[in-house]
Amino acid sequence: MASSPTDARVLLLATLDTKLEESAYVLRELLRSSELQVTILDIGRNALSTHDAELLQSQHRVQLLSFELDTPAADVSRGDYSSRMASSATQRVAGLMKSPTTAVHGILGIGGSTGSSMVAAVMRDAVAIGLPKLLVSTMASGDVGHLVGGVDITLMYSVVDIAGLNFLSEKILGNAAAAMAGMARQYREASEPKPAKSHLEARTDGGKKRRERIAITMFGVTTPGVDRIRHMLSQPPHGAEVVVFHATGSGGRAMETLIRQGEFDAVIDLTTSEIADEVGGGILSAGPDRLSAGAQAQIPYIVSVGACDMINFGPMSSVKPELIEADKKGERKLYQHNPSVTLLRTDLEENRRIGEFIGEKLTRYERKDLVKVLFPEKSISMISGDGGPFEDRNADRALFETLTGKLEGTGIQTERHKLDINEPGFANEVVDALVEMKRRKGH
Numbered sequence: 089m090a091s092s093p094t095d096a097r098v099l100l101l102a103t104l105d106t107k108l109e110e111s112a113y114v115l116r117e118l119l120r121s122s123e124l125q126v127t128i129l130d131i132g133r134n135a136l137s138t139h140d141a142e143l144l145q146s147q148h149r150v151q152l153l154s155f156e157l158d159t160p161a162a163d164v165s166r167g168d169y170s171s172r173m174a175s176s177a178t179q180r181v182a183g184l185m186k187s188p189t190t191a192v193h194g195i196l197g198i199g200g201s202t203g204s205s206m207v208a209a210v211m212r213d214a215v216a217i218g219l220p221k222l223l224v225s226t227m228a229s230g231d232v233g234h235l236v237g238g239v240d241i242t243l244m245y246s247v248v249d250i251a252g253l254n255f256l257s258e259k260i261l262g263n264a265a266a267a268m269a270g271m272a273r274q275y276r277e278a279s280e281p282k283p284a285k286s287h288l289e290a291r292t293d294g295g296k297k298r299r300e301r302i303a304i305t306m307f308g309v310t311t312p313g314v315d316r317i318r319h320m321l322s323q324p325p326h327g328a329e330v331v332v333f334h335a336t337g338s339g340g341r342a343m344e345t346l347i348r349q350g351e352f353d354a355v356i357d358l359t360t361s362e363i364a365d366e367v368g369g370g371i372l373s374a375g376p377d378r379l380s381a382g383a384q385a386q387i388p389y390i391v392s393v394g395a396c397d398m399i400n401f402g403p404m405s406s407v408k409p410e411l412i413e414a415d416k417k418g419e420r421k422l423y424q425h426n427p428s429v430t431l432l433r434t435d436l437e438e439n440r441r442i443g444e445f446i447g448e449k450l451t452r453y454e455r456k457d458l459v460k461v462l463f464p465e466k467s468i469s470m471i472s473g474d475g476g477p478f479e480d481r482n483a484d485r486a487l488f489e490t491l492t493g494k495l496e497g498t499g500i501q502t503e504r505h506k507l508d509i510n511e512p513g514f515a516n517e518v519v520d521a522l523v524e525m526k527r528r529k530g531h
Contacts, residue, residue, distance in 0.1 A: 095125045095149070096276035097190075098268055099181065101197035101207045104154075105132035108140060110198060110250050110261060117265030118196070119149060124269055127184070127192060130154040131177050131206050133169055155180065170202050174209035181214035193279070194220035194272030196264060198250055201227055208235040217346060220271035224264045226250060238341025238374075242267075300328040302522075303343050303352045305359040307335045308425075309470035310394040314358060316515035321522075328353075335359045335395065340374030347381035354388040354522060358509070360446060361395030364434050367441045368399035379449035386455045388525030390518055392462050393487055394509050396442050397472040397480070398423075398431040406430070423477045431471075433478045439487035447494025456499040457528055460521045463488045463502065464509040473508055 098118055102111040111128065118126050128144060128151070130136060135154065136144075145152045157172050164172070184190045195215065197207030204225040211221040221241045228235075228243040235241065244264050248256050302321055306314040318330040331352070333339040340362040346352060357379070366373040382389045401407050407422065407430050414420040421433035434442065446461075453459050467473035468484060492502050503521075507514040 094276075095123050096194070096269075096272040097192040098124060098126050098272045099184070099192040099195045100126055100128045101131060101177070101195060101210060102128070103132035103199065103203045103206075104128075104130040104136050104140075105134040106200075107132075107198055107203065107250055108136070109253060110257065112144065113253055113258065114196065114198060114261050114265050115144070115147070115150065117262045118269055119147065120265075121269040121273070123273060125149040125151075127151045127153060127190075129177060129180065131173050131203070133166075133173075153180070166202065170206055174206040177206065178210050178214045181210050185215055192219075192272075193276040194222070194268050196222050196224075196268040198224045198246075198261070198264075200225075200250060203250075204228075204235060208237075208241060211241050212237045212239050216349065217342070218275075220268065220275055222264055222268050222271070224250070224261060233338065236338065238338050238343075238345050300326070300353045301351060302328045302330050302354045302356060303347065304330055304332055304356040305335045305340065305343065305394070306332050307359045307361050307395040307469075309398075310359045310509055312470070312510040313394070313515055313518075316510075316512055317356060317358070317518055320515060320519050326519075335361050335372070335374075337362055337365065337372040337374045340378050344374070344377065344379075344381040347385050347387075350385075352385075352387065354390075354526065355382060355385075356390045356518060356522060358390075358392045358518065359394035360391065360442075361398060361400075363442050363445050364396045364399050364438065367445060368432065368434060368438050370399040370432070371402060372400040379446060380452075382459075383449070383452045384454060386529075387458065388522055388529055389453070389459045390462065390521050390525065391446065391450065391459065392464065392509065392518070393442070393446075393468050393491070394464075395469045396439070396487060397434055397469050397478045397483070399434060399438070401430045401432065403428055404430050407432075421478060421480075423471065431478075433480060434483060434487075436483055436486045439483045440490045443487045443490025444494060447491050450495060450500055451498050453500075455529075458525050459500045460525060461491065461495065461500065461502045462514075462517055462521060463492075463504045464511075464514050465504050465506050466508045466511075468509055470510060 104111055115126060118124055141152055195211055199207050204227050207223055217240050223241055224244045224246050226246050226249055228245040232243055246260055304314055321328045321330050333343040362372055362374040362378055404424055411420055415422040423431045425431050450459055472478040495502055505514060505517055
């Protein structure tokens with residue numbers, strides 16, 4: 089594959105046994121860019137013929153990679169084969185990324201349901217957040233959470249099935265190729281170190297240090313508090329880069345991924361509401377691994393219970409009839425946050441389970457001396473304070489006491505403050521706690 093060292097490299101992922109014609113078209117469209125080279129990774133169940141493989145590789149700036157699994161395709165089910173292929177392809181791509189001569193600057197995949205699941209798995213697990221990832225899929229118009237996970241996959245709906253070329257599929261696949269070519273070139277340029285143009289630039293930019301990075305979780309009902317903390321930490325004397333994650337399930341998963349990748353120097357997990365959804369069957373759970381990434385991170389980790397007073401559901405029409413009936417009887421509290429979101433107030437038992445969940449995760453942290461839990465006793469969200477629709481002191485107390493009891497004797501500090509989670513005073517307490525943890529770590 090003849091190429092220039094300044095070319096951007098794109099990885100094209102597809103099942104060539106079923107998507108050969110469409111992949112060849114995407115390849116031609118990618119190669120319209122003279123500053124691009126393409127590596128094709130075949131993840132199909134059946135091997136390409138020698139003739140077809142030679143045709144693909146005969147084009148300038150193209151390399152074809154393929155491999156077979158240990159078990160012949162005929163001996164395993166379709167589902168088992170796709171799982172194994174996704175795992176093997178992930179390892180193969182991760183290997184490519186380790187070398188500057190084979191690492192790619194963008195990944196473009198095309199697929200139906202099975203192909204999309206394999207391509208998305210590679211995009212989620214083999215490469216870092218920030219690398220361009222574009223998947224053209226027949227599945228991109230429905231529930232795509234299982235494809236995207238917590239990473240930055242861009243989805244393009246194929247409109248028609250990816251089965252042959254026609255006036256619609258050619259336009260869509262051509263747009264995808266053009267988009268990826270542009271993203272890959274931009275990523276390539278942005279990732280290359282640029283020499284200073286003058287002595288002044290060399291003095292001002294050459295020795296620039298990376299700012300401290302702090303992750304923080306937020307929900308609409310904790311926004312004022314998070315905004316205050318973010319403002320305080322981004323200003324002198326801290327000067328940190330504060331990255332806010334929306335606690336919508338995917339937001340929590342994304343933060344956990346980036347913590348594992350070592351992208352953050354500290355975490356303020358102010359809004360742990362995704363755990364309420366995990367415990368109570370809501371639609372915004374981040375899964376059972378929430379709060380797990382910090383265990384080995386050994387970074388300052390401040391935790392609170394923001395928005396743990398609520399479990400999220402869709403429109404009122406989507407809420408289970410038994411919950412609506414319980415609300416009418418005064419046994420549960422439902423609150424319509426907006427036409428698309430209905431909130432259920434967590435009860436005593438759910439709050440105990442939330443406390444157990446958080447406590448169980450935090451006790452696994454290696455550096456317990458860097459973890460601190462803060463409770464805002466006046467309210468844990470914008471709607472749970474005095475007179476608010478979700479005011480329930482007994483439920484809050486159950487959460488505080490369960491979590492405190494779970495952490496007793498572990499070395500993890502807990503503090504209660506007679507403050508609202510969105511009060512300036514609580515923001516001050518959070519920042520002070522972070523400074524204390526950083527001092528312990530030796531920052």
